[in-house]
Amino acid sequence: MTRASEQIPVDTLPDPERLLGDALPDILADCHDWIGRIDAITRLEGGNVSHVFRVEGTRGSVVLKVRSATFVRIPSMRTDPALIGDERRALEVYGALAPSMFPRVLAFHPQAHAMIMTDVFPDRRSYEDHLQERAGTSEELARLGTAVRYVHEATKDVQVPIRSQGDLWFREHTFNYSLRASGHPVLERVCQELSAEEPQRLVLGDLAPKNLSLADGRVAFCDLDNVHRSRPVFDVGYLLAHILLHHIDQPEHLPALLSALLDAYYADRPPSLRTLQLVATVAAGVIFYRLDNSMVPYRLGTSALRRQQVRRSVARLLDRGPITPDSLHDAVAGAP
Incomplete structure (x- = not known):
């Protein structure tokens, strides 16, 4: 099994010609139709599952995504390349309901397991890239909370199946790696509660800063590879965990950031205590997932010691009983 230290370095990954072979000319012809003469093709970092490239031309840029039979950075993990069709289906659903917030599929090549999409990152950087350099702002988190609320409302009545394996199967798969992996009994009970609640609605499933842009005053989401049916609180908690993690060493910013996010998301429907x-x-479960997972290490600008301190503090909090965003913030900020 590939460990973190054995992840394939980005500079050793195949270029598009090696990856796509005879399919490349047709794919580049489709890119040319949208961006003119092709000037450069650059591999994008960050993902572990698919190969992602930015293709630049005289009239702008598009994104090329290719899925193969193994995870791109973890070749010991096998996958079905045809699952790129699930993401295409998700993009069609979300793009029809919130077109300004999601990439549009410009061309799909099922035999090559490849698709060409609009480039929705105007500054060529994800929100994670920005959080590596500075703290978030309340304005950004309010804008993000409002956008996530809009997406959840827009898709609440969608009945189209997304996952080839079944949306509810994928929900349990997601719970297994992002919540159940730590083995904490409180997280198992929460998985059971979320599974039992109705209605089960579409969620983005990987609502992390690496998969979104807040540039130019807009909000855009990408990488819909984890869309499935669950409860919207999963997306909210998943995002909350990443905001906490990216401010481990700047906890003074967290009260304002968490309030901005949650106040915006729940602006028109104050949440119950149980929802919070x-x-x-x-x-808390997603924090464990990100701190514990050596197979897919999460990029954080903090020390290994600080990671351990935060993990222990959050575990003690869960042991004591029901938690809230405020008490979770206190556990992260006050970890000794």
């Missing part, structure tokens, strides 16, 4: 407890517990 579920959001916080999902966030």
Whole structure:
């Protein structure tokens, strides 16, 4: 099994010609139709599952995504390349309901397991890239909370199946790696509660800063590879966890950031105490997932010691009983 230290370095990954072979000319012809003469093709970092490239031309840029039979950075993990069709289906659903927030599929090549999409990152950087350099702002988190609320409302009645394996199967798969992996009994009970609640609605499933842009005053989401049916609190808790993690060493910013995010998301429907407890517990599980997972290490600009301190503090909090976003913030900020 490939460990973190054995991840394939980006500079050793195949270029598009090696990856796509005879399919490349047709794919580049489709890119040319949208961006003119092709000037450069650059591999984008950050993902572990698919190969992603930015193709630049005289009239702009597009994104080329290719899925193969193994995870791109973890070749010991096998996958079905045809699952790129699930992401295409998700993009069609979300793009029809919130077109300004998601990439549009410009061309799909099922035999090559490749698709060409609009480039929705105007500054060529993800929100994670920005958070590596500075703290978030309340304005950004409010804008993000409003956008996530809009997406959840826009898709609440969608009945189209997304996952080839089944949306509810994928929900349990997601719970297994992002919540259950730590083995904490509170997280198992929350998984059961979220599975039992109705209605099960579409969620983005990987609502992390690496998969979104807040540039130019807009909000855009990408990488819909994890869309499935669950409860919206899963997305909210997942996002909350990443905001906490990216401010481990700047905890003074967290009260304003968490308030901005949650106030914006729940602006027109104040949450119950139980809803806030579920959001916080999902966030705690995702914190464990990001701090514990050596197979898919998460990029954080903090020390290994600080990671351990935060993990222990959050575990003690879960041991004591129901938690809230405020108590989770205190555990992260006050970890000795």
